[in-house]
Amino acid sequence: MLPELPPALVLWLGAAALPLVPRRLRPAVFPLFPLAALALVWALPEGVLWSVDYLGFRLVPLEVDRMSRLFGTIFTLIGVLGGVYALHVRDTGQQAAALLYGGGALAVTFAGDYLSLFLGWEVMAVASAALVWAARTPEASAAGRRYILVHLFGGSLLLAGIALQVAATGSLALTPFSPGASAAAWLVLAGVALNAALPPLHAWLPDAYPRATVTGAVFLSAYTTKTSVYVLATLFAGWDVxxxxxxxxxxxxxxxxxxxxxxxxxxxxxxxxxxxxxxxxxxxxxxxxxxxxxxxxxxxxxxxxxxxxxxxxxxxxxxxxxxxxxxxxxxxxxxxxxxxxxxxxxxxxxxxxxxxxxxxxxxxxxxxxxxxxxxxxxxxxxxxxxxxxxxxxxxxxxxxxxxxxxxxxxxxxxxxxxxxxxxxxxxxxxxxxxxxxxxxxxxxxxxxxxxxxxxxxxxxxxxxxxxxxxxxxxxxEDKIALDTDWLYRKGAPVADRLVVGGVNRVFSACDALANRSARALADRVRDLTARGIRRAPVGASLALTLLVLILVAVLAMATV
Incomplete structure (x- = not known):
């Protein structure tokens, strides 16, 4: 009988253990982890299997029903088949990223609370970006940066919605939203819709997937958007919009x-x-x-x-x-x-x-x-x-x-x-x-x-x-079709010049002013020293020190 462990844990442990396996065996060992997770998905009974009280909230990192078992089955199955497809790959970083990515999808699928869901969500974002960067081309590098920024923005929307939901209900439990229920619901929906690639929030997908590695694109096609479909079906079923x-x-x-x-x-x-x-x-x-x-x-x-x-x-x-x-x-x-x-x-x-x-x-x-x-x-x-x-x-x-x-x-x-x-x-x-x-x-x-x-x-x-x-x-045709990513592709340089560039110019001006002031002060000190400031009467120094202390005391009293 298999232990009642979260299937995500199997893949995450696999990602940690894979570098310890002899290099020539790693591609063959890789599919064994999603295969073990697949067996675990079908061995788990339905219901809440893991729960813990933390800071007054009930966390449920493992809850199984028919919907989560279905998605867990296909997520682990494609992990096995994707591993076979990648048997010729000798890139441990890419293999570990794929296991982390699949584990994130499983963490979301079997989560019974928002915190567990959000953890899996963010692991997916980082690990999937790594599969884009693994191509090691200038195009992949740029696409990966755009990809991770968009997904971190989506994660921020999701987190803001979760925070409002917890503030309103006092609970982290995943419960379906009534249509148009609250600002929390709309923020969560926006974060999930971005991962589902719903226009106009979709441009990250055709931007990044064609630039990922040949094997990494197989995993990318499976996890992010379908995990979002699972969350939509769990939280937003019946929303006419x-x-x-x-x-x-x-x-x-x-x-x-x-x-x-x-x-x-x-x-x-x-x-x-x-x-x-x-x-x-x-x-x-x-x-x-x-x-x-x-x-x-x-x-x-x-x-x-x-x-x-x-x-x-x-x-x-x-x-x-x-x-x-x-x-x-x-x-x-x-x-x-x-x-x-x-x-x-x-x-x-x-x-x-x-x-x-x-x-x-x-x-x-x-x-x-x-x-x-x-x-x-x-x-x-x-x-x-x-x-x-x-x-x-x-x-x-x-x-x-x-x-x-x-x-x-x-x-x-x-x-x-x-x-x-x-x-x-x-x-x-x-x-x-x-x-x-x-x-x-x-x-x-x-x-x-x-x-x-x-x-x-x-x-x-x-x-x-x-x-x-x-x-x-x-x-x-050998041309580029403009999509909604044009807005931030073209807008980013403008924002960089107006905002980042402007801030940098202000800091540079302040830095230059400080340097000039410091040099002027140093020159003045040298002049005073040359004139014999060290022979100034002790009474003058004492009077100056007392004046400074009085000013500090007055300011402190005014603040109080």
């Missing part, structure tokens, strides 16, 4: 994927789009919708990891990442292309793949709850998903114009990890009951109905025909 915001996310990500040229940037924008489905489902708030949000988060982590793995193989073997630099080497990477397309079919909602059985639950929940406009727009967003992730990206990456690229052989472990994730995408698509059976609420939903299959087929066929006719116009 989330429905239009989620729909905006779903469409916004698709539109910006049109403009992206970097293959991982396209995938990053589609993270925003797919998380939009989950956010809208949380806003709907019915049991069916929350099941849909949880199921789609589970499916999304699998197929998005597979897509980032495929993109990583391209970058690893060619050294290129832009559509305008790629093309014409599909025959040399048949296996990678085939495995990538399984992920592409999954995210596009093809029957027999896991995206079909999870996305359909959300669309159905929107229709059954009377949100017809949201339902139609979410279906429209799925057209864009297939258009760009399922057609544009693979066509211009591996097919299209032959640029004479001869890719290096891909490490076998990378392809093995892709194959394992692809198998799971198919498994859950063929046998949806395996996923439906572990969702938070009992559900008798049937995705494979004739109307649903017919509707899906029509959408996919129409999208493919449209792409084929317009494929030359959809080719990537």
């Amino acid at each position: 989330l429905i239009p915001l989620g729909v905006i996310m779903a469409l916004y990500g698709v539109v910006y994927a049109v403009l992206a040229n970097d293959i991982r940037e396209i995938l990053a924008y589609h993270i925003i789009s797919q998380v939009g489905y989950m956010v809208a489902a949380v806003g709907i708030g019915t049991e069916l919708a929350l099941n849909g949000a949880a199921a789609h988060a589970f499916s999304h982590i699998l197929y998005k990891a597979l897509l980032f793995m495929g993109a990583g193989v391209v970058i690893r073997t060619t050294g290129r990442s832009r559509l305008t630099q790629l093309g014409g080497f599909a025959k040399r990477q048949r296996l990678a292309v085939a495995l990538y397309m399984i992920g592409a079919f999954s995210i596009s909602g093809f029957p027999l793949f896991n995206g079909f059985i999870s996305k359909a639950v959300i669309v159905s929940a929107a229709g059954k709850s009377g949100h017809t406009a949201a339902m139609v727009l979410l279906i429209l967003a799925s057209v864009g998903t297939f258009l760009h992730t399922g057609l544009k990206l693979p066509y211009f990456t591996w097919f299209g114009r032959d640029r004479g690229i001869v890719p290096a052989p891909a490490p076998r472990n990378m392809l093995a990890a892709m194959a394992a994730v692809a198998a799971l995408c198919i498994l859950y698509g063929v046998a949806p009951g395996l996923l439906y059976g572990i969702l938070p609420f009992p559900m008798a939903y049937r995705p494979y109905t004739v109307p649903h299959l017919a509707e899906t087929a029509q959408i996919l066929v129409f999208t493919f025909v449209a792409f084929w006719l317009l494929r030359e116009k959809l080719a990537g």
Whole structure:
């Protein structure tokens, strides 16, 4: 019988122990820690398992329910598969950061109080930034700085909301907020929405993820945004404002994927789009919708990891990442292309793949709850998903114009990890009951109905025909698309000149004045000494000292 330990602790202990393992064994040992955490997730009974009283508050670092077990399962599972994908990596810092990052996600997932949640939240922010910096390029360095500053700002919003909530309730317990309940609720929501990449707070994601390491991007695609979905489902279910915001996310990500040229940037924008489905489902708030949000988060982590793995193989073997630099080497990477397309079919909602059985639950929940406009727009967003992730990206990456690229052989472990994730995408698509059976609420939903299959087929066929006719116009362009990060990219230098520069000029002026005064005083002392000040009468010195003491006494009395 396994001990009742927080699963996060297993990964954090792994991050501390990994440097003690012989260097050549570290990549193989890495997946063992998330594997042990996965076993622990399923061994833990439901309920409050760890609690402690601290400074008059009850802390609950380990509380298990069906929702947390589902998210804990996929978080640890992707840790194992990501570890297999990274078996060729000999970077202990990157491996430790990935374990810390996954542990932070698990700490949030199983937290029963705000303090435990906030601890995991901040560990995630720092560890994920380390995965961006681990690329060790000037672009990654700058993107990592922007990333950590944005997330520390989001953490500050979350902490401010927590402080107001504790002041109002006297408790740290995680309890759902009533819609529009208080300033505390709105601040917490703002902090969580930033991590969920809700526009206009989203630009950190397509800025940082394409610049992370090839293996680190797999973990980045899994944890931060989906942890936020879990917190939204726990605290903000039924908030109507989330429905239009989620729909905006779903469409916004698709539109910006049109403009992206970097293959991982396209995938990053589609993270925003797919998380939009989950956010809208949380806003709907019915049991069916929350099941849909949880199921789609589970499916999304699998197929998005597979897509980032495929993109990583391209970058690893060619050294290129832009559509305008790629093309014409599909025959040399048949296996990678085939495995990538399984992920592409999954995210596009093809029957027999896991995206079909999870996305359909959300669309159905929107229709059954009377949100017809949201339902139609979410279906429209799925057209864009297939258009760009399922057609544009693979066509211009591996097919299209032959640029004479001869890719290096891909490490076998990378392809093995892709194959394992692809198998799971198919498994859950063929046998949806395996996923439906572990969702938070009992559900008798049937995705494979004739109307649903017919509707899906029509959408996919129409999208493919449209792409084929317009494929030359959809080719990537070697340009940068302006997003909301333009505001702080351009605003930061201005603020630096006006604020930081202004303050520095004031301090420099004060410093110069002090130096001139000190030099003048020293010169005056030397002059007085030269004239024989040391021979001045003792009475004059005593009188001056008494005068100073009297002034000090007067000032002290005035202050009192």
